[in-house]
Amino acid sequence: MAPISLATPHAGSLAASLAQSLRIAERRAADGATAVFRTDVVFGLSQPQKAVPPKYFYDETGSRLFDLICRLPEYYPTRCELEILKTRAAEIGALAGPRASLVEFGSGSSIKVRLLLDAMDKPAAYVPIDISGPHMRAAVARLAEAYPGVAMVPVEADFTQAVRLPPLGEGRRVGFFPGSTIGNFTPQAATAFLAHVGDVLGPGSALVIGFDLAKDHAVLEAAYDDRHGITAAFNLNLLARINREVGADFEPGGFRHRAFFNADESRIEMHLESVRKQEVCIGRHHFAFARGETIHTENSYKFSAAAVLAMVRHAGWRQRVLWTDPKGWFAVAALERDGEGR
Ligand SMILES: C[S@@+](CC[C@H](N)C(=O)[O-])C[C@H]1O[C@@H](n2cnc3c(N)ncnc32)[C@H](O)[C@@H]1O
Numbered sequence: 456m457a458p459i460s461l462a463t464p465h466a467g468s469l470a471a472s473l474a475q476s477l478r479i480a481e482r483r484a485a486d487g488a489t490a491v492f493r494t495d496v497v498f499g500l501s502q503p504q505k506a507v508p509p510k511y512f513y514d515e516t517g518s519r520l521f522d523l524i525c526r527l528p529e530y531y532p533t534r535c536e537l538e539i540l541k542t543r544a545a546e547i548g549a550l551a552g553p554r555a556s557l558v559e560f561g562s563g564s565s566i567k568v569r570l571l572l573d574a575m576d577k578p579a580a581y582v583p584i585d586i587s588g589p590h591m592r593a594a595v596a597r598l599a600e601a602y603p604g605v606a607m608v609p610v611e612a613d614f615t616q617a618v619r620l621p622p623l624g625e626g627r628r629v630g631f632f633p634g635s636t637i638g639n640f641t642p643q644a645a646t647a648f649l650a651h652v653g654d655v656l657g658p659g660s661a662l663v664i665g666f667d668l669a670k671d672h673a674v675l676e677a678a679y680d681d682r683h684g685i686t687a688a689f690n691l692n693l694l695a696r697i698n699r700e701v702g703a704d705f706e707p708g709g710f711r712h713r714a715f716f717n718a719d720e721s722r723i724e725m726h727l728e729s730v731r732k733q734e735v736c737i738g739r740h741h742f743a744f745a746r747g748e749t750i751h752t753e754n755s756y757k758f759s760a761a762a763v764l765a766m767v768r769h770a771g772w773r774q775r776v777l778w779t780d781p782k783g784w785f786a787v788a789a790l791e792r793d794g795e796g797r
Pocket of ligand 1: 509510521561563564565567584587613633634635
């Protein structure tokens, strides 16, 4: 039989059927993700304190709104963390060593990682892991142009689930978890997550991670309730997403953004507050809201240096150093895991 060349009708139909299989697989994965989203929303809205997990903020609109939040004058965490990373880039580069692979958890627009890649000695690979797939892939395409020598391996996944890293080179594996996204977990879940990150990265790895520190309540509350209403739009976009993707009937204007510091828990809480008595339906599920009742959408814990140290130790990491910005508002920790590195 003649070998199949790319020009034969065989190859054409083979390619078409492969593309169709791929589309079917992608559709099934998307249907599966939507079913999980629906289950999480129905479960969350059935609790005495209604809640939706913050990972659902990040559809394409949510990811774009988060980028705008990072540029707000009130939103100090991005500026403070960038300042620390710029100042400490050379030390982070030395910690990583030659030909290291950088694995970023919740990479967003992959802006901060540039400071690390610039400081590293011939970085081998960059593996961003993010739940917001199209936004991540667009960011990685921009990064690939600037760093042609670095293998870009984006992974669209929920980083709390089992994540299998692609085969990486011989250099050290360095995790990067900026933005104080760790603060979205309760302390217990944060410790478990850090242990999970250690398992994903393996023995001998390092982790560079950002923590937002406790500070004046007015500064904290302004950062999560800016005067231009961008954070409000980010929070309310969750309801638009739930309407679109799981067929709910939240009325635009039926809820408003609320953010406040809960001193007992040392966390900012974001909620969506019902402005009137109302009912919301998802298929056969009906959810009654009293006026003033809220959906809890996010926690953002604020840490002390002592709390960071205790948590990372519990999770099996050794804290090599904790850097802060001059105001002491934000901290970046460099952590190491014992064992033979790869
Ligand atoms: C607070 S933003 C931080 C973005 C960026 N790292 C920074 O420092 O500006 C959180 C990022 O994590 C992603 N994310 C949130 N929950 C996630 C999850 N469970 N799995 C994967 N990515 C997640 C979001 O899509 C978003 O890009």
